[in-house]
Amino acid sequence: MDDWDKSWLGDECPLCYICGRQYIHWNGCPKSYSLPPNPYYDSSIICDVSRGDEVENAKQEAHNVNSLMEYALDAIQLEIIDLEIAAQQRESYEKAEIVSQFWLQEQTQLIKFHESIHDGLTYMISQLIEGRVELIQDIDQFDSDIHDLDAHLNKMIKASDDQLVEKKEEF
Template sequence: MKLLDKLDVIQLEIIVLAKLEEEIESQQEEIYEEREIVSQSWLQEQTQLLKFQESISDGLTYMITQLIEGRVELTEEIDQFGLDIHDLKARLNKTIEASEFQLSIVVDEDQLVEQKEEFQPFNYTLFLNIDV
């Protein structure tokens, strides 16, 4: 009987070990599946991050292009503004010169009028003296 008891114990141990082995395999499969899920999730996250970085890079490239084009346009506008200022200054100087010239003509006419007024009474007086 001892042998049969030992055989039963050994069979029981084999059954227990088999169940333990199944449980260990099941846990290993779960761990493997979890790792695979985590791995796939990590790959998806990395893919999304790469897409996001590419999007940001594209946006920055577009913004830089716009800034460069804007800078060129602004430089052109500033140059044109400088030319416009120069033209306005030239016009203003011509207007000032013309105004000064007209002012001197007006002054000359006023002087002529004054001289004429001074001369006419003298002529009258002279004319009157001659007639008398």
């Protein structure tokens, strides 16, 4: 076929990047031509050439479809990988968020614990202050009671001494 004069064919195939041929078009091409009879070949050979081109075109089309399917499969696999990566990132983010939430919960519990200790110490301090006031009052009362008892005891001792002096004088 390369020996033929191809000037009778039209321009290049606009779909040559698909069909892979410069002048002879594949069956699906909008500018497909049937070859004119060549005086150097008999009709049986022309038919064989025509059938050979159809077979070649079918092979090329099958190859193109196969390539497109491979590209589509690659694109799908890349999309699956992207989705898996996104899922892993989301999972790691969720784990980090859970860890962060646990840390926040622990910090909140720790703060509540410190607040309860602070409240307990504040209550104990107020109780100690009240207890100190009561203790001071009790000490003052005890001191007053001791003074009263001392005064009463001194009176009794004086009375007893007076009685002893009187009895002594009577004798």
